[in-house]
Amino acid sequence: MLKRQTSTVAALLLLIGVVLAAAPGFVVRNSELRNQPSFSGQVAQRLSPGTAVKLLERRGGWRRVEVKANSRRGWVRNYQVRAGQVPSSVVSDSRDENRGVLSDLASLSRSASGLLGSSGNTSTSQTTATIGIRGLSAEELKAARPDQQQLNQLKRYGATPEAGRAFAKAANLKRRKVNAL
Amino acid sequence: MKRAAGSALATCAGLLAAAIAGNAVAFDLKGLTDKLDLDKLSEGVEKLQYATGKVPRTKEIELGEELSAGLLGAVKLVGDTQVQTYVNQLGRWLAEQTSRNQKKWPWRFGVLDTRTVNAFAAPGGHVFITRGLFVLLESEAELAGVLAHEIGHVLEKHHLQALQKSTRGEVFKDLMVKSSEKNREAIEKLTGAGMALYARGLEREDEYAADRLGVVIAARAGYDPFALLNVLTTIDSLDPHDPDLALMFSTHPPTRERLAQLDRAMEGKLDGYAAQSAPDARFLQIRNRLLQ
Numbered sequence: 083m084l085k086r087q088t089s090t091v092a093a094l095l096l097l098i099g100v101v102l103a104a105a106p107g108f109v110v111r112n113s114e115l116r117n118q119p120s121f122s123g124q125v126a127q128r129l130s131p132g133t134a135v136k137l138l139e140r141r142g143g144w145r146r147v148e149v150k151a152n153s154r155r156g157w158v159r160n161y162q163v164r165a166g167q168v169p170s171s172v173v174s175d176s177r178d179e180n181r182g183v184l185s186d187l188a189s190l191s192r193s194a195s196g197l198l199g200s201s202g203n204t205s206t207s208q209t210t211a212t213i214g215i216r217g218l219s220a221e222e223l224k225a226a227r228p229d230q231q232q233l234n235q236l237k238r239y240g241a242t243p244e245a246g247r248a249f250a251k252a253a254n255l256k257r258r259k260v261n262a263l
Numbered sequence: 264m265k266r267a268a269g270s271a272l273a274t275c276a277g278l279l280a281a282a283i284a285g286n287a288v289a290f291d292l293k294g295l296t297d298k299l300d301l302d303k304l305s306e307g308v309e310k311l312q313y314a315t316g317k318v319p320r321t322k323e324i325e326l327g328e329e330l331s332a333g334l335l336g337a338v339k340l341v342g343d344t345q346v347q348t349y350v351n352q353l354g355r356w357l358a359e360q361t362s363r364n365q366k367k368w369p370w371r372f373g374v375l376d377t378r379t380v381n382a383f384a385a386p387g388g389h390v391f392i393t394r395g396l397f398v399l400l401e402s403e404a405e406l407a408g409v410l411a412h413e414i415g416h417v418l419e420k421h422h423l424q425a426l427q428k429s430t431r432g433e434v435f436k437d438l439m440v441k442s443s444e445k446n447r448e449a450i451e452k453l454t455g456a457g458m459a460l461y462a463r464g465l466e467r468e469d470e471y472a473a474d475r476l477g478v479v480i481a482a483r484a485g486y487d488p489f490a491l492l493n494v495l496t497t498i499d500s501l502d503p504h505d506p507d508l509a510l511m512f513s514t515h516p517p518t519r520e521r522l523a524q525l526d527r528a529m530e531g532k533l534d535g536y537a538a539q540s541a542p543d544a545r546f547l548q549i550r551n552r553l554l555q
């Protein structure tokens with residue numbers, strides 16, 4: 083019984099692994115598809131933002147992908163790709179094709195929260211009362227008057243070292259020895 | 264050249280201190296101590312130290328609190344205890360991995376209630392992230408990367424150094440003066456200079472240094488250090504004309520350059536720490552609170 087359960091779990095894990103391994107993704111910035119997870123690897127193809135890929139395994143800062151259009155496999159830097167479907171409208175700036183690919187996603191998550199204000203892209207320097215949450219400008223920073231009450235509130239939120247360690251433990255985060263770069 | 268002048272000044276301060284100590288003995292022998300205002304002289308030595316960059320912990324914390332009060336005068340904290348407790352516990356765990364892990368350093372973290380996408384630090388251990396940036400993040404590791412970058416600014420005293428430079432150390436001397444009025448004046452002047460610094464931004468090199476420190480601190484705390492690269496990618500992939508990004512873009516080096524520099528600095532060195540522990544359920548729960 084136990085054995086069967088274990089094998090079911092194993093099969094399930096394997097299935098999850100396969101699903102994860104074939105996760106859909108897309109290229110976020112101009113990148114080079116290399117035949118090895120290393121900058122010395124040969125460039126097989128150049129990929130532009132919005133290109134659909136399948137996300138395969140990760141190795142350090144590298145990610146193996148399969149280009150959907152031609153099934154070619156290779157390695158890109160992990161940060162150059164994102165999980166998910168290609169955004170429906172890839173807004174690209176003619177002067178700068180890296181920009182804009184995630185604009186939709188970002189504005190989607192922000193408009194959901196009302197962070198985009200009442201009229202969409204309102205100016206951040208607007209100081210008159212606006213519906214929703216205001217932006218912050220350089221002028222406002224320079225004109226600010228210290229708020230001691232807010233500072234006291236900030237101090238009250240402070241966590242002890244013990245609370246920090248408990249927070250880490252709850253997520254099974256372990257200290258690691260890492261040399262400075 | 265500048266560095267040489269600085270260390271020469273520091274040596275001067277040291278010599279002066281030795282001279283005062285020597286004189287004190289000599290004068291004492293002659294019964295002339297009362298003619299020498301020892302207090303004033305040692306105050307002079309401390310002033311010199313201030314001008315050359317040594318600000319004691321208590322003064323650094325005091326200044327950081329004033330700058331934080333200034334920031335909070337421009338934008339308030341999100342009034343949600345659960346959100347603030349979460350960033351404080353995460354932040355404290357990150358700070359645990361640094362040279363300032365003792366209780367005497369009161370690390371404080373705050374989520375600012377603005378849609379502007381940015382993060383700030385103030386001396387002594389004060390770190391802020393805006394709601395606008397928080398909701399763009401996808402994981403706890405990404406948040407850790409952002410907070411750790413700001414912690415890096417604090418550890419390297421980037422704001423202190425920039426203020427010492429912009430005020431030529433003059434005001435810092437008055438921080439030590441006994442008169443509370445002068446002290447108050449100095450703090451006020453420094454706060455003004457600090458707010459101008461937030462509006463203007465730090466040196467490019469400071470930003471790159473904080474990026475490099477940030478990924479190391481995050482990795483030490485058990486997080487995927489590559490997550491900070493993801494954050495930078497997200498920012499670099501947004502509409503550049505979005506007004507909510509204007510402040511960050513005007514106060515930081517080009518995001519693309521930060522990405523390139525950090526990626527190069529990390530390549531091959533942090534690969535072993537990339538495995539994701541992904542405690543993301545609690546992160547998503549907090550982000551949802553900010554999206555409401």
Ligand SMILES: [Zn+2]
Binds near residue numbers: 412413416470473
């Ligand atoms: Zn920074």
